[in-house]
Amino acid sequence: MARNSSGFRTEIIDVASRLFATSGYKGTSLQDIAREVGCSKAALLYHFDGKDAILTELLAPAVRALAELDARLAGLEGDAAVLPAVEGYVDFVLRFRRQVKILYDAIPEMLRHAALAEVPEKSDRLLDALAGRSPDAEPRVAALMVLAAVPAVCTSPTPLPDAELRRVLIRSALRTLDRDLTHP
Amino acid sequence: MARNSSGFRTEIIDVASRLFATSGYKGTSLQDIAREVGCSKAALLYHFDGKDAILTELLAPAVRALAELDARLAGLEGDAAVLPAVEGYVDFVLRFRRQVKILYDAIPEMLRHAALAEVPEKSDRLLDALAGRSPDAEPRVAALMVLAAVPAVCTSPTPLPDAELRRVLIRSALRTLDRDLTHP
DNA sequence: TCAGAGTCTGACCGATCGGTCAGGTAGTGT
DNA sequence: ACACTACCTGACCGATCGGTCAGACTCTGA
Numbered sequence: 001m002a003r004n005s006s007g008f009r010t011e012i013i014d015v016a017s018r019l020f021a022t023s024g025y026k027g028t029s030l031q032d033i034a035r036e037v038g039c040s041k042a043a044l045l046y047h048f049d050g051k052d053a054i055l056t057e058l059l060a061p062a063v064r065a066l067a068e069l070d071a072r073l074a075g076l077e078g079d080a081a082v083l084p085a086v087e088g089y090v091d092f093v094l095r096f097r098r099q100v101k102i103l104y105d106a107i108p109e110m111l112r113h114a115a116l117a118e119v120p121e122k123s124d125r126l127l128d129a130l131a132g133r134s135p136d137a138e139p140r141v142a143a144l145m146v147l148a149a150v151p152a153v154c155t156s157p158t159p160l161p162d163a164e165l166r167r168v169l170i171r172s173a174l175r176t177l178d179r180d181l182t183h184p
Numbered sequence: 185m186a187r188n189s190s191g192f193r194t195e196i197i198d199v200a201s202r203l204f205a206t207s208g209y210k211g212t213s214l215q216d217i218a219r220e221v222g223c224s225k226a227a228l229l230y231h232f233d234g235k236d237a238i239l240t241e242l243l244a245p246a247v248r249a250l251a252e253l254d255a256r257l258a259g260l261e262g263d264a265a266v267l268p269a270v271e272g273y274v275d276f277v278l279r280f281r282r283q284v285k286i287l288y289d290a291i292p293e294m295l296r297h298a299a300l301a302e303v304p305e306k307s308d309r310l311l312d313a314l315a316g317r318s319p320d321a322e323p324r325v326a327a328l329m330v331l332a333a334v335p336a337v338c339t340s341p342t343p344l345p346d347a348e349l350r351r352v353l354i355r356s357a358l359r360t361l362d363r364d365l366t367h368p
Numbered sequence: 369t370c371a372g373a374g375t376c377t378g379a380c381c382g383a384t385c386g387g388t389c390a391g392g393t394a395g396t397g398t
Numbered sequence: 399a400c401a402c403t404a405c406c407t408g409a410c411c412g413a414t415c416g417g418t419c420a421g422a423c424t425c426t427g428a
Contacts (some may be wrong), residue, residue: 009373026210030416040377042418047375051416137344141337142356148336149329150359156328160321172326176333176360214386224407226388231405233384280421 009047012037017058020102025055055102062099065092073129084175085129089146093154094162100151103163129176139177145171193231196221201242204286209239239286246283249276256315270314273330274353277338278346284335314361323361330357 014037019028030051034041036067048054069088074086093100130143158165199220203212214235218225232238253272260268277284314327334353342349 003214024185024210026208029414031414041416042378043376099425137342137348138352138356139344141344141349141352142359143352144337144342145329145333145356149333152332152336153325153328158321158325158328160325164321165251165325168325169323169329172322172360172362173360174266174327175326176329178356215384226408227384227406229387265384 012044012047012054013058016054017098017102020055020058021098025102059099059103062092062096062103065096070126073126076129083130083179085126087170089126090150090154090166090173097154100154132179133176142177146176147159149173149176160178196228196231196238197242198237201282201286204239204242205282209286223228243283243287246276246280246287246295251282260313269310271354273310273314274334274350274357277335278350281338281354284338316361326361330360333357 012033014027016033018035018151019032030041030044031056034044037044044054048057069092072088073085125146127140127143129144131139134140151175153165153169160168196217200212200217203216203220207216214225214228217238218228223226227235232241253276256272257269286298311324311327311331314330315323318324334357337349342350
């Protein structure tokens with residue numbers, strides 16, 4: 001065969017992310033990916049150092065985007081953080097649905113994964129922003145609800161187009177967080 | 185050894201539910217359970233027909249409770265369903281945290297499991313109640329958010345005692361659903 | 369024309385999985 | 399004392415997992 005290497009790699013990533021999202025990381029074998037791609041299992045392992053490496057490369061853009069969101073929110077104090085946090089989080093999850101779903105399904109095993117070592121810390125800080133930096137339990141619980149609800153909605157089938165889904169999510173999240181609804 | 189059979193069974197269920205909740209169903213082997221219980225893998229399979237049977241028995245009470253909640257909500261129309269649905273759902277998840285976590289982590293693989301065949305249908309109806317029976321997209325998205333957020337909060341470590349967590353969850357859920365906060 | 373690099377395969381490896389089985393052990397009724 | 403039953407074990411099974419490896423094929427530049 002000997003096809004274009006870079007294109008083959010992205011095809012592997014595509015297929016793997018689709019299978020990981022539907023059957024989970026553990027539930028998808030290299031054999032499954034190879035069958036779908038139309039090559040041997042050994043060919044996958046020629047292009048990638050292992051199953052882990054496929055996952056890492058697949059999640060890399062999402063991990064990067066999360067770090068960027070984190071950096072953007074870092075400078076905002078108190079209430080000023082809430083709206084940008086809600087918007088940024090909704091946009092992030094909408095954009096990386098598939099990766100989030102993979103992450104979401106396999107949290108317990110995944111958190112030990114090296115590629116995600118910084119995710120809990122980032123999530124904690126995002127929660128802090130969503131809670132308006134309040135140390136009180138109630139806003140923090142509400143923030144935790146938003147943190148969980150947004151990915152769940154985005155990875156579920158919805159009849160809404162993304163733009164409208166985004167508006168609804170942001171409005172509802174702000175309600176959950178008990179913020180006034182002065183949002184465009 | 186030859187210990188008390190019924191007590192041994194419940195001990196196996198206890199250990200298995202703890203391990204399933206922390207490491208996932210697929211991530212927990214019969215060997216792991218046997219080691220924790222302090223018996224051989226074969227002993228587990230003497231008391232249970234297989235790994236599946238352990239999971240089924242473990243989830244049975246939660247599945248039953250979900251069916252009861254479903255029946256209780258079935259008769260309520262429109263807005264009258266919202267508050268009982270929120271309360272019932274919060275109570276259900278609080279009570280069966282561990283089982284919900286097991287379910288929650290492994291949704292893709294689990295939904296094919298025979299013991300959970302009726303769960304999606306029940307979830308859909310619960311969502312319908314949470315949305316106040318509205319066919320509109322916005323209340324349904326908000327209901328989906330609540331549906332996902334409550335288990336996530338209940339299976340996360342929180343500093344709040346259950347009674348207060350329950351109050352906060354119900355209040356926040358009602359806000360998400362855009363209902364007035366006339367709740368005790 | 370030929371050497372070498374890049375790509376890919378089938379066969380194979382050790383580990384681990386869920387599950388089976390023959391047989392040993394301990395308690396119980398007679 | 400004996401047989402019977404319930405309980406439990408270590409050894410083992412086939413399947414599947416992620417991963418390795420020697421070699422074959424193809425393309426390219428000299």
